[in-house]
Amino acid sequence: MKTFDTAFIERLYRSMYLIRRVEEEIARIYPTDKIKSPVHLSIGQEAVSVGICEALRDGDVVFGTYRGHAMYLAKGGDLKKMIAELYGKITGCARGKGGSMHLIDTEKGVMGTSAIVGTTIPISVGYAYGLKYNGSDSVVVSFFGDGAIDEGAFHESLNFAALKKLPVLFVCENNFYAIHSHHLSRHHSDNICERAASYGMPAEKIEDGDIFRIYESAGKHIEAIRQGKGPVFLECITCRWKEHVGPNDDFHLGYRSEKEVACWKEKDQLTRLRNLLSSNNVSVIENEVEQEIKDAFEFAEKSPFPEGVVLYEDVFKES
Amino acid sequence: MNTQRLLSYPEAIREALNQEMERDPSVIVFGLGVDDPKAILGTTKGLVERFGPHRVFDTPLSEDSMTGVAIGAALAGLRPVHVHIRMDFMLLAMNQIINMAAKMRYMFGGGDIYVPLVIRTLIGKSWGQGPQHSQSLYPLLMNIPGLKIVAPSTPYDAKGCMIQSIRDDNPVVFIEHRLLYYQKGHVPEETYTRAFGKARLLAEGSDITLVGISQMAVECLRAKRYLEEAGISAEVIDPVSLSPLDIDTIASSVSKTGRLIVVDNAWMVCGAGAEIITQLIERNINMQVHRMGFAFVTCPTTPTLEEHFYPNAKKIASRAYEMLYPDRKPWTPKTELQLEEIEFKGPF
Numbered sequence: 001m002k003t004f005d006t007a008f009i010e011r012l013y014r015s016m017y018l019i020r021r022v023e024e025e026i027a028r029i030y031p032t033d034k035i036k037s038p039v040h041l042s043i044g045q046e047a048v049s050v051g052i053c054e055a056l057r058d059g060d061v062v063f064g065t066y067r068g069h070a071m072y073l074a075k076g077g078d079l080k081k082m083i084a085e086l087y088g089k090i091t092g093c094a095r096g097k098g099g100s101m102h103l104i105d106t107e108k109g110v111m112g113t114s115a116i117v118g119t120t121i122p123i124s125v126g127y128a129y130g131l132k133y134n135g136s137d138s139v140v141v142s143f144f145g146d147g148a149i150d151e152g153a154f155h156e157s158l159n160f161a162a163l164k165k166l167p168v169l170f171v172c173e174n175n176f177y178a179i180h181s182h183h184l185s186r187h188h189s190d191n192i193c194e195r196a197a198s199y200g201m202p203a204e205k206i207e208d209g210d211i212f213r214i215y216e217s218a219g220k221h222i223e224a225i226r227q228g229k230g231p232v233f234l235e236c237i238t239c240r241w242k243e244h245v246g247p248n249d250d251f252h253l254g255y256r257s258e259k260e261v262a263c264w265k266e267k268d269q270l271t272r273l274r275n276l277l278s279s280n281n282v283s284v285i286e287n288e289v290e291q292e293i294k295d296a297f298e299f300a301e302k303s304p305f306p307e308g309v310v311l312y313e314d315v316f317k318e319s
Numbered sequence: 320m321n322t323q324r325l326l327s328y329p330e331a332i333r334e335a336l337n338q339e340m341e342r343d344p345s346v347i348v349f350g351l352g353v354d355d356p357k358a359i360l361g362t363t364k365g366l367v368e369r370f371g372p373h374r375v376f377d378t379p380l381s382e383d384s385m386t387g388v389a390i391g392a393a394l395a396g397l398r399p400v401h402v403h404i405r406m407d408f409m410l411l412a413m414n415q416i417i418n419m420a421a422k423m424r425y426m427f428g429g430g431d432i433y434v435p436l437v438i439r440t441l442i443g444k445s446w447g448q449g450p451q452h453s454q455s456l457y458p459l460l461m462n463i464p465g466l467k468i469v470a471p472s473t474p475y476d477a478k479g480c481m482i483q484s485i486r487d488d489n490p491v492v493f494i495e496h497r498l499l500y501y502q503k504g505h506v507p508e509e510t511y512t513r514a515f516g517k518a519r520l521l522a523e524g525s526d527i528t529l530v531g532i533s534q535m536a537v538e539c540l541r542a543k544r545y546l547e548e549a550g551i552s553a554e555v556i557d558p559v560s561l562s563p564l565d566i567d568t569i570a571s572s573v574s575k576t577g578r579l580i581v582v583d584n585a586w587m588v589c590g591a592g593a594e595i596i597t598q599l600i601e602r603n604i605n606m607q608v609h610r611m612g613f614a615f616v617t618c619p620t621t622p623t624l625e626e627h628f629y630p631n632a633k634k635i636a637s638r639a640y641e642m643l644y645p646d647r648k649p650w651t652p653k654t655e656l657q658l659e660e661i662e663f664k665g666p667f
């Protein structure tokens with residue numbers, strides 16, 4: 001692996017730290033009921049979103065799932081609007097109508113997250129069709145979990161993307177579980193990549209959660225996609241530290257062991273990046289990010305809830 | 320301008336597609352069979368030769384995902400027309416239609432998110448279509464905010480509604496009954512749009528209002544002719560647009576006639592008829608009402624049973640007679656009028 005310069009590592013660290021700390025704040029505040037929707041935290045999985053989004057450029061877009069805080073922030077989504085959205089405020093990125101599961105920031109290429117498993121996969125493919133149709137060299141990244149592999153839409157979408165050689169990177173964040181159901185209790189064998197490859201695209205599995213490996217691999221694939229070589233499938237093994245939905249641990253449920261998660265905590269990419277930087281640089285970044293987070297929560301607190309009339313707005317676009 | 324030009328219903332749709340694709344390079348048409356020799360009963364004939372395979376293409380048998388693809392393409396600035404040769408197959412697309420297309424603008428708070436998408440879907444009956452090739456499921460969709468639904472019965476409205484659907488910035492479900500494909504009517508050559516939420520008064524009358532949805536509008540026109548034998552004057556309305564619904568036009572007709580039969584081209588439970596009548600009741604209109612529609616069973620294949628399954632002109636006429644003359648003995652039209660040619664030709 002090549003060596004990375006300090007400025008780049010700082011960038012990764014800033015993005016990772018921002019996501020981790022935002023979600024820790026969400027978890028801390030959650031019991032107060034200020035947050036008005038369920039939250040599916042990405043804590044532990046941040047390196048996938050950060051590694052991949054760092055390999056994108058302006059004009060590229062991402063689609064994702066209800067576990068979308070990390071993707072939204074890694075792609076540059078507006079933090080204030082995100083927290084306001086979680087608070088159900090009119091200043092939120094969806095004017096309070098979406099909540100945590102429906103984040104969007106089209107200016108930054110965050111094209112929306114969905115609470116129905118697998119639904120944004122074909123939409124990503126259609127967006128890629130539109131890009132290719134218009135002669136753009138932008139790329140779409142479609143993020144989804146291992147649960148989405150079970151859905152027909154996943155298979156239909158890969159088939160069509162390969163058939164039309166569309167500019168889309170499929171990213172399966174395999175954290176082994178769909179809620180509490182292990183992927184091997186849902187799949188005949190551990191062959192997600194083989195299945196993806198069978199539709200006619202390169203498929204790669206990254207097992208160790210290494211943020212540099214994710215970044216480099218994504219960068220290489222995205223370059224090929226940009227050159228018109230068609231879709232690529234990337235499976236990133238990862239680990240969700242918290243419960244499926246909500247701010248707590250869930251080891252008491254007994255569906256997975258603390259040990260299983262502990263080995264991922266040991267190789268936490270946030271700690272790893274921090275250790276690569278000087279303590280001075282780290283504290284500069286952390287101070288800035290902490291301030292940003294404080295401002296965002298204050299913004300959400302101070303913002304008003306939508307007025308009743310807003311209920312009937314945004315159903316249709318008036319031409 | 321040749322206002323007297325006659326076109327068939329599918330010709331009107333094909334003309335609308337051609338003109339819109341010509342006008343706007345972001346319009347694309349796809350779906351199972353759109354570029355095959357039969358070309359969706361001729362409605363997409365010649366499009367691929369004229370506009371190329373990137374704008375007109377067959378798809379894998381993936382109704383769910385191809386609907387997602389249409390939504391994604393719409394978000395990226397295209398105006399897709401996704402075609403389902405039968406509405407029964409569209410059931411596989413309901414997740415994308417209801418959970419995504421209908422909701423995206425709302426759940427992302429408006430702004431620059433919108434989904435200009437047309438879903439063309441064919442319905443039909445007769446000649447052994449049977450349980451899974453005949454369904455007309457618009458009541459399911461009328462229940463969903465965020466969708467516009469049209470089911471025009473005349474070639475004129477078919478063309479105008481198709482152009483309007485393509486230009487509309489929201490998801491539109493465009494319902495075409497196969498038997499309407501035999502209809503001919505005046506269709507101007509130039510492009511024009513047909514505003515949604517505006518019903519079509521097909522024929523004036525004074526004794527009873529007949530509202531027919533999709534092909535049932537034609538059955539209502541035929542019923543009107545039968546009723547003339549019995550000295551009854553029926554007013555016939557095609558709602559054209561089911562969502563939004565033009566209740567004003569129906570209300571003013573019923574206020575005049577005091578009697579209403581709504582003939583659904585579907586099962587009646589929670590249907591268009593139920594909706595129309597409820598809205599009229601909420602306006603305190605003094606009226607006698609009746610609903611007609613499919614028998615509440617799965618559509619049978621054999622003609623002897625199918626005959627009982629669907630409403631038709633004679634059944635509608637007979638029911639109207641009963642409404643006017645509840646004390647007389649039941650009446651069914653005796654003469655067998657040659658009414659295949661009943662067409663609405665104007666004026667507009």
Ligand SMILES: Cc1ncc(C[n+]2csc(CCOP(=O)(O)OP(=O)(O)O)c2C)c(N)n1
Nearest residue numbers: 067115116117145146147148175177178179
């Ligand atoms: C179509 C659909 N079926 C079921 C659910 C309920 N559900 C919500 S999250 C989830 C698990 C999905 O797991 P995965 O795709 O691995 O994502 P993760 O939660 O692990 O990030 C399920 C089954 C849903 N939201 N959508």
Ligand SMILES: [Mg+2]
Nearest residue numbers: 145146177178
């Ligand atoms: Mg999972």
